[in-house]
Amino acid sequence: MKFYLKKSLDFITTLFLISLLTFGVFQLLPGNPALAILGPEADSTQIKALEEKMGLDKPIAQRYFSWVVGAFHGDLGKSYQYDQSVSKLIGGSFSVTLSLAIVTLIFTLFIGFFFGFFYAYIWHSKFFKPLMNLHQVWFSIPSFCSALLLILIFSVKLGLFPAMGYVPLSQGFFPWLYSLTLPAFSLALGSGAILARYTTSSILNQFRQDYVRTAKSKGLSQWQVITRHILRNALLPSVTTLGLIMTEILGGSIIIENVFSLPGIGRLIATSIQTRDFPLIQGLVLYLALITLICNFLVDMIYTFIDPRIRK
Template sequence: MNRIIFYLKKFIDFLTTLFLISLLTFLTFQLLPGNPALAILGPEADSAQIAALEQKMGLDKALPERYISWAWHVICGDFGTSYQYNQSVSKLIGGSFIVTLSLASVTLIFTVLIGFFFGFLYAYIHKTRFFKPLVSIHSIWFSVPSFCTALLMILIFSVKLGFFPAMGYSRLSQGFFAWLHSLVLPAFSLSLGSGAILARYTTTSILNQEKQDYVRTARSKGLSEWGVITRHILRNALLPSVTTLGLIMTEILGGSIIIENVFSLPGIGRLIANSISTRDFPLIQALVLYLALITLSCNFLVDVIYTLIDPRVRTMK
């Protein structure tokens, strides 16, 4: 019963936050200076043409009526028509989302492998002489921006060695290996920074757990260091790492604007950059809602995973 109440409260918070974000997003773009109809038709359009387009776009209605109409269409999956592309916003986002989801899936796998491997490794060797040099290298690795890593990856693995393409995207329908081949470089470039963050949080969490009494008891029984970490520390050390991984998932699924533009991937990040540069308000509104939905969904998923790892969380909230 407690689990159902906990999830219900979280879902109500999810819907309330999404409603407030949609309201704020709509008001922000409706109150911006400038006439969207004039922006579409150009300065040479006469008043009759502008008035006709305003009526078609619903700009002649009161603000509350416009919001209710817009919100209802959004609930039905209709985000309007893009000014720039003259296409359905839903179709544009749907096509780009597949690319971003593909990139996010590969990136998340790389991030988890890199983060947990180095997190456990640092915790395992923290009492040896190798720990400080590796942490120093990790700090440098953590500080390098993803676009610098991406350019370095392109220079080495595309230009010099020719192992991977420098740009472009192969769809899954063209073959699994062609799809994966086009995503390895951008995903690896994006996962290095997020993997470094996850590794640091994992190491810190494990080292904090090592100070607990139950760990001292396990060591006193003669267990090896690896056995203590995997059999006793791991479960309790996962909570902070899960939080960090949830934030990383949000960033990845939101679409990396820089990485997708560096590698010319037709994903959400590239769509965001194009919509902002062209003041495509219907598309920007939909993308803001998309990012909000992704963020809230990831946070909700993290809360669910929290309760599975540690059921005490349900009684604390």
């Protein structure tokens, strides 16, 4: 119980500090938001009236408290660019990014664990080193290069998948999956390569342990040793890697979402930065911090189920 209480307290404390830092940084940025909205033609009366409407005339501590209370109730302010609630904009984009993350995770698990187990299984073979060298090349290919290559082959040449666009799940499961296959697979190629590398290294490290030698002396095959004895101990580094991968994807893959024209968090981040939409950027920073904390918290919880000794 102490372990869970400590992790929960760390979660709350970190989130508070991030919110304080995020708000403080944006208050220190030069420029007047009211002037940015009204333009250089506005007079002082109009600017002052808008500042009062936006609460910019109040002390910074009061503004921070109002922002935190609003964020707690799901109100992160209003976007300058879209003239809409920041919470609604993030919520609408999050559904797209979450869909992409789920499909990407499925592909990543399949690619990562398949190749991770395969490399570990053949590590005594003469093909192991050449394949690991090829894996290093695969590992080094950026996701946007994979995306462009997949579009060229499967969209332009073969016409099997759309090159851009998103179909909501409400319009059918298969159209939804069809629209996400290429972007998810282009992300999963990179993340799957990372997971495979960590899984292979973790399994090979376990092979050097005494309990593995004991299992082999009992006549168990290499596959039985991996599945019955090594797998559970080798999962911890892989779970850490998956947590980092999910944090990155849920944070919005800016390049991939723009390449495939997906209206997700990544595209919203790019737009907000280009237009200097400070309330939206501020809300997105808080969202990214929250996603990172939640993913790390879930990874810590999964650790305790894989290895109960961590709770002690």
